[in-house]
Amino acid sequence: MEEAASVVRVFQPNIIVGLAQTRAYVEAMFRTGRRTPPEHLDEAAASRLRRQATLADQSKRFELMMGEAALRRRLIPQTAMRTQLERLVELSQQPNIDLRIIRFDADERAHQHHDYSVIGDPDLDDEAIVWITTVTRTLRIRGDAEIREYIKHFDTLQAAATEGEPLRAFFNELTTDLPAT
Numbered sequence: 631m632e633e634a635a636s637v638v639r640v641f642q643p644n645i646i647v648g649l650a651q652t653r654a655y656v657e658a659m660f661r662t663g664r665r666t667p668p669e670h671l672d673e674a675a676a677s678r679l680r681r682q683a684t685l686a687d688q689s690k691r692f693e694l695m696m697g698e699a700a701l702r703r704r705l706i707p708q709t710a711m712r713t714q715l716e717r718l719v720e721l722s723q724q725p726n727i728d729l730r731i732i733r734f735d736a737d738e739r740a741h742q743h744h745d746y747s748v749i750g751d752p753d754l755d756d757e758a759i760v761w762i763t764t765v766t767r768t769l770r771i772r773g774d775a776e777i778r779e780y781i782k783h784f785d786t787l788q789a790a791a792t793e794g795e796p797l798r799a800f801f802n803e804l805t806t807d808l809p810a811t
């Protein structure tokens with residue numbers, strides 16, 4: 631569905647957005663979150679990483695937003711987290727990617743509630759959907775009015791988030807305490 635969408639908005643308050651995860655982070659997510667059996671881990675990780683190819687499509691806009699907690703959790707070793715932060719810096723410099731972090735000290739304008747993805751835009755695309763992943767299932771919201779509410783919520787969260795050079799400076803602060811790869 632990401633391939634057909636003109637815009638993809640993803641909010642994750644506690645983990646790195648899937649489209650921005652490194653292989654080490656992806657594997658940790660499948661080991662600790664979805665509890666993927668070891669014999670399926672390589673294919674599950676490869677599948678998630680293949681989805682990242684869509685980020686190179688300059689005709690699409692990606693708005694990726696996370697809470698600061700996503701950067702401070704210890705899901706992967708510190709050297710791997712340095713690589714993950716370097717990946718985020720790289721993505722933040724791409725013209726079609728708007729990467730933001732809601733810092734702990736931000737003046738929030740909306741409650742973060744839960745993670746979600748808004749794939750497509752009901753005003754621009756033939757199809758749009760909101761995906762919400764829970765422990766036991768994925769919820770899919772297809773009604774245009776509800777999708778617009780999620781977009782409005784996303785925009786409100788985004789207003790309190792750090793972006794651009796201040797964001798890259800923050801990533802740099804975080805990496806100075808991590809061992810080199």
